[in-house]
Amino acid sequence: NAGVTQTPKFQVLKTGQSMTLQCAQDMNHEYMSWYRQDPGMGLRLIHYSVGAGITDQGEVPNGYNVSRSTTEDFPLRLLSAAPSQTSVYFCASRAGGSPGPGNTIYFGEGSWLTVV
Amino acid sequence: GESVGLHLPTLSVQEGDNSIINCAYSNSASDYFIWYKQESGKGPQFIIDIRSNMDKRQGQRVTVLLNKTVKHLSLQIAATQPGDSAVYFCAEKGTGNQFYFGTGTSLTVIP
Numbered sequence: 001n002a003g004v005t006q007t008p009k010f011q012v013l014k015t016g017q018s019m020t021l022q023c024a025q026d027m028n029h030e031y032m033s034w035y036r037q038d039p040g041m042g043l044r045l046i047h048y049s050v051g052a053g054i055t056d057q058g059e060v061p062n063g064y065n066v067s068r069s070t071t072e073d074f075p076l077r078l079l080s081a082a083p084s085q086t087s088v089y090f091c092a093s094r095a096g097g098s099p100g101p102g103n104t105i106y107f108g109e110g111s112w113l114t115v116v
Numbered sequence: 117g118e119s120v121g122l123h124l125p126t127l128s129v130q131e132g133d134n135s136i137i138n139c140a141y142s143n144s145a146s147d148y149f150i151w152y153k154q155e156s157g158k159g160p161q162f163i164i165d166i167r168s169n170m171d172k173r174q175g176q177r178v179t180v181l182l183n184k185t186v187k188h189l190s191l192q193i194a195a196t197q198p199g200d201s202a203v204y205f206c207a208e209k210g211t212g213n214q215f216y217f218g219t220g221t222s223l224t225v226i227p
Contacts, residue, residue, distance in 0.1 A: 004159075006159075035217075042216065042217035042218050042219050043160075043217040044217075045214060058214070090159055090160065098213065099148055099209055100148050101166075101167060104150055104162055105207070105215065106162065107152075107159040107160045107161075108159050109159040110157075110158065110159045
């Protein structure tokens with residue numbers, strides 16, 4: 001089982017460049033989301049999607065775009081990278097409906113992004 | 117909004133001892149909680165979860181305890197092994213099915 005797959009694992013960007021972090025899941029999960037993880041802070045929600053064609057903003061959406069054209073894929077786009085976006089990014093997914101035992105959140109292995 | 121905190125940022129235990137990692141949450145209406153393990157350079161890995169209608173739930177070598185009165189969650193790891201060394205953090209389901217994550221406790225197992 002591949003689960004949640006993220007690419008690339010590591011990326012260095014120059015300020016102002018744009019890029020896309022890829023996320024794919026093979027569990028037919030309806031719900032997908034992107035988080036960032038910074039030192040001394042818990043995971044913070046950037047954007048999420050409850051199904052194909054539906055996306056919404058999380059806690060820290062500024063500077064990021066998402067789209068959900070298929071159930072499997074949920075790419076995160078950095079429009080114009082800034083040093084403040086240096087972070088570790090995690091994609092997550094779960095089945096639809098209310099989360100609970102048997103319907104929990106699964107994470108990818110992360111993408112380490114440095115903006116110089 | 118919700119906040120999720122951990123009582124200690126680091127914990128060192130001897131191999132074979134039991135470990136207890138604590139977490140405090142702020143929203144008394146939260147009804148679902150998760151514990152994750154995160155090894156260096158990897159993504160969070162699900163360990164165990166619990167609904168608010170339970171006080172205790174056991175897995176393989178792990179037990180989660182929920183005290184709703186004081187809004188406290190704990191993870192107990194029995195017979196801690198070197199492979200248990202990692203950062204552990206809790207997650208709380210808040211309003212709108214959004215989750216709030218703690219900052220984590222770094223567990224070091226001393227051989």
